[in-house]
Amino acid sequence: MNIGFDAKRAYHNNTGLGFFSRVLISLLAGHYPENEYYLFNPRPGRSFHPNQENIHEILPAGAxxxxxxxVWRSRWVTKDLVQRKIDLYHGLSHEIPVGMPKTGIPSVVTMHDLFPEIYPHQYKPIDTRIYRAKSRYACSHATKIMAISEETKQHIMQIYGIPAEKIAVIYQSCAPAFMIQEPEEQKEVVRRKYHLPDAFFLHVGTIIERKNLLNICKAMQLIRDEIPVPLVVVGNDGGFKEKVQVYLKTMQLEDRVLFLSEQLESAGKKPFVATDELPALYQLATAMIYPSYFEGFGMPIIEAMAGGVPVVTSTTSCLPEIAGGAAWLANPDSPEEMATGLRKIYSDPAFAAGMRTKGMENARRFLPEVYAREVMELYRSIV
Known part of the structure; x- marks a missing residue:
């Protein structure tokens, strides 16, 4: 089978959508090597370097x-799909090319969330309009919709009026490296490289309002006199960092919240953690805290749990669905509830050990081989 992908984000996106694209393509190519995988990329990029022989990058030809x-990516690519005898096309994030049904090629679109529909005030008006147009078209014209959570499926049904039988819920998998326990010597190498403290709480995510870093900092303020453990923040500023820093300065809490990108930049280094060192960084943490207001999936929850790290997350959105009863759930508007969870994990070793065991078991729901099999079964059901 010749399978085509919209590979823009695989090659150009270093946040969640990019990781999702790269992990899925690599897993399918590895687990189902009998197929050929064609990555339609609008321009050369540096974020993806697949080494499987059955993966082929396709760039636009002609000036x-x-x-x-x-325009090539959103419309003209349909001619390339036909010419290369693509058997199935997968739009990996909310869109498929206009005119896709006319090609006769079955298509799948992955819908990660409908947040611009539900929370339009969180986005620029032009971005909301573009998202709505592309998402509505994709959901209406794709052969099948792949939703990454039950919550997203319900939103698609309620907002776009799509029948349930057209939507398959397939949970993502984190990169296989997160499911391997790193040896102590490797963790120490990472600790020294990034100047990490002996114990720390961890938050991973772009610094934007919905990720809720401000309330995490308020929880750290509540426990500052009880627990001598700082918070390490891994993620770039998405426009909300200044507000967080004002709070930290007002509360004299700057030394208890460490922005890793800042530390790296001040040392003259690239302001991000190497991908292959993230598993060790997670596994060094006392707990990972991720109390977002809303998420499409919440991959850091699984990345942490897979490595045996206790997790504090939200009672809202799809996060309880993904956490599967293995996390401490807190109201995202309640720093007090977050602080209680951090206290319990830090002060009760037996409780923390139980959370680690439950978390690792929950992470097995998202094993790479399960993910790849379910996606391939979806493909085969429409080809």
Whole structure:
């Protein structure tokens, strides 16, 4: 089978959508090597370097397509799909090319969330309009919709009026490396490289309002005199960091919240953690705290649990669904509830050990081989 992918985010996105794309493509190519995988990429990128022989990068050919690469990706690529005899096309994030049904090629679109529909005030008006147009078209015209959570499926049904039988819920998997226990010597190498404290709480995510870093800091303020453990923040500023820093300065809490990107930049280094060192960084943490207001999936929950790290997350959105009863759940508006969870994990070793065991068991729901099999079964059901 020749399978085509919209590979823009695989090659150009270093946040959740990019990781999702790269992990899925690599897993399918590894587990089902009998297929050929064609990655339609609008322009050369540096974020993806697959080494499987059955993965092929396809760039726009001809000066006009290269100059108008966005149009090529959203419309003209349909001719390339036909010419290369693609048997199935997968739009990996909320969209498929206009005119896809006319090609006769069955298609799948992955819907990660409908947040611009539900929370339009969180986005620029132009971005909301573009998202709505692309998502509505994709959900209406794709052969099948792949939702990454039951909550997303319900939103698609309620907002777009799509029948349930057109939507398959397939949970993502984190990269296999997160499911391997790192040896102590490797963890110490990572600790020294990033100047990490002996014990720390961890937050992973872009610093934007919905990720709720401000209330995490308020929870740290509540426990500052009881627990001598700082918070390490891994993630780039998405426009909310200044507000967080004002709070930290007002409360004289700057030394208890460490922005890893800042520390790296001040040392003249690249301001991000190497991907292959993230599992060890997670596993060094006393707990990972991720109390977002809303998420499409919440991958850091699984990345932490897979490595045996206790997790504090939200009572809202799809996060309880993904946490599967293995996390401490806190109201995202309640720093007090977050603080209680951090206290319990830090002060009660037996409780923390139980959370680690439950978390690792929950992470097995998201094993790479399960994920790859369910996606391939979806493909085969429509080809």
């Amino acid at each position: 006009l397509h290269q100059m108008l690469s966005a």
